[in-house]
Amino acid sequence: MSENKTPRVNTGKIVGQVDATQMPRYGGIATFAHLPQLSEVSDVDVAIVGVPFDTGVSYRPGARFGPNHVRESSRLLRPYNPAANVSPFATQQVVDAGDIAANPFDIEEAISSIHKSYDQLSERAKKIVTIGGDHTITLPILRSLKAKHGAISVVHFDAHLDTWDSYFGADYTHGTTFRRASEEGLLDPEGCMHIGIRGPLYAAKDLTDDKALGFQIFSSVEFQDLGVNAAIEKLKARVGKRPVYISIDIDVLDPAHAPGTGTPEAGGLTSRELLSVLRATAGMKVIGADIVEVAPAYDHAQITGIAASHVMYELISAFAAK
Numbered sequence: 309m310s311e312n313k314t315p316r317v318n319t320g321k322i323v324g325q326v327d328a329t330q331m332p333r334y335g336g337i338a339t340f341a342h343l344p345q346l347s348e349v350s351d352v353d354v355a356i357v358g359v360p361f362d363t364g365v366s367y368r369p370g371a372r373f374g375p376n377h378v379r380e381s382s383r384l385l386r387p388y389n390p391a392a393n394v395s396p397f398a399t400q401q402v403v404d405a406g407d408i409a410a411n412p413f414d415i416e417e418a419i420s421s422i423h424k425s426y427d428q429l430s431e432r433a434k435k436i437v438t439i440g441g442d443h444t445i446t447l448p449i450l451r452s453l454k455a456k457h458g459a460i461s462v463v464h465f466d467a468h469l470d471t472w473d474s475y476f477g478a479d480y481t482h483g484t485t486f487r488r489a490s491e492e493g494l495l496d497p498e499g500c501m502h503i504g505i506r507g508p509l510y511a512a513k514d515l516t517d518d519k520a521l522g523f524q525i526f527s528s529v530e531f532q533d534l535g536v537n538a539a540i541e542k543l544k545a546r547v548g549k550r551p552v553y554i555s556i557d558i559d560v561l562d563p564a565h566a567p568g569t570g571t572p573e574a575g576g577l578t579s580r581e582l583l584s585v586l587r588a589t590a591g592m593k594v595i596g597a598d599i600v601e602v603a604p605a606y607d608h609a610q611i612t613g614i615a616a617s618h619v620m621y622e623l624i625s626a627f628a629a630k
Contacts, residue, residue, distance in 0.1 A: 316344065317387060319398040323349050325387060333383045338376070339404035340439075340620070341385040343397060346405040346432070353400035354624055355433035358407040359422055362603075363415050364444030364482040366475055368570040370603035375407055375439040377568075377604035378620070381613030389625040392587055396625040405429055405436075415444065415480045423448035430456070435627060437620055440600030442570070443470055443482035446555050449598065450494045453553060457595055461499030461550040462486065463543060465582065466557035467506050467528070467573040471518045482601070490521040497522025499550045503539060503585065504528050504560035507573035528575055536581055540588040547592060554589065554597040554623065556582075558616055566615050568607025579615045586622040590629035597623050 315331075317324040326342040339345055340356045358375025365371065388395050396402065408425040410418035426449055429436060438449060443466075453460055464470070464486065471487040473479075480488065489495050502518075506528035509515070518525070526542050559569040562576035602616050 322398055322401050324397045338379045338383065340379050341382045341397070341617070343402050343404050346403045349401055349403055351401055352403050352433040354402040354435045354437060354627060355405040355429055356402070356437050356439065356620070357405040357429060358439045359410060359441040359445045360407055361410040361412065361418055361422070361440070361445055362442040362570075363412050363418065364442045364480065365570050366481060366483055368603060368606065370605040371440055371442045371570060371601050372412070373604050374441060374600070374602035374616075377607065377610075377613045378439050378599070378602055378616045379404070381610045382617035382620070385617060385621050389621065391583075392590065392622070392625040392629055394625050394628045396621070396628040399628045402624060403433075405433070410445075415478070419444070419448045419480060423451050426452040435594070436596050437623055438596075438598040439616075439620070440598060440602070443485050443555070443557055443600045444480060445600065446598055447480070447485045447488055449596065450489050450553065451492070453595055454494045457551040459496040460494060460595070461496045461547050461552040462489070462555060463547060463552055464500070464502045464523075464555045465504050465560040466502060466555075467504060467559045467576060468557070468571065469502060469505060469514060469518050469523075470557075471521050471523065472514070486523070487521060495522060496550055499547050499552070500524070501526060501543065501546045503543065504531065504577050506575050528577065531577060531581065536584045539585055543585065543588070544592075549593060551593050551595045553595055554586075556597070556599045556619055557601045558599060558612055558619075559601055561615060566612040568603050568605070568612030569601050570603050571601070579618065583618060583622050586619065586626060589623070590626040594623075594627065
């Protein structure tokens, strides 16, 4: 039986997940959470799109296989989120929009094509959650959103700053994304922050440069000492009512919770801590989000893929919360 003929859980005009009593969760086409494809619906509230691109990595490659890995890891996601008390797939139309094709041999051409494709998808979907790919993909997304929303606050969950200037003379890599975004005027310098930063740097100047670009830091050590509630309070105080984009590098999690990534750093957040902070974004003016740097070649038993799929589930649930 084909996926399109498999009964779905529908609520009014909302087309939901494949009915797990009719098709086992381990069967059928692996769209995210067994949700409908873009071609199956007309109006779209939230689109999930993959960008299988990792030419911008500086250490271990493999994030180009991230989108399909996260989709495969999302099969067990169910329709009701008790922690948020919402049914995210029943109150908003969520679809899987497939993948954006990006040239794996030319980073600047890839950035341009991602920008164009994101613009096109934005004409159909009110919000987009993107699965990377490496963190290079966030720059063209921010370029697209800037045209609609003006300067954007970014809440960046990561072990790394990603505000370095260049690497081997290359201006566009996964470690330069937010410096380029700041230089291009895409960011609101009064509303950007990093959460989960840790690990060795090249020099103390990395931190002063980062601050000059408009970022505040809530480090992994602060997270340990002050806790989840302090992180949430600082996030809300920093962002306020601004349009905010949430960018999550899966290596913000400790390698125990996310081994499948290209640049792991010890001492990170737990998956429970990250999910708790994301639930607190309900009610904020979130205009889009991404989850990047999932590299399945290093992922035993889908540990990282499952974490990433639950991160996306909490983001989509936050969109649906009253």
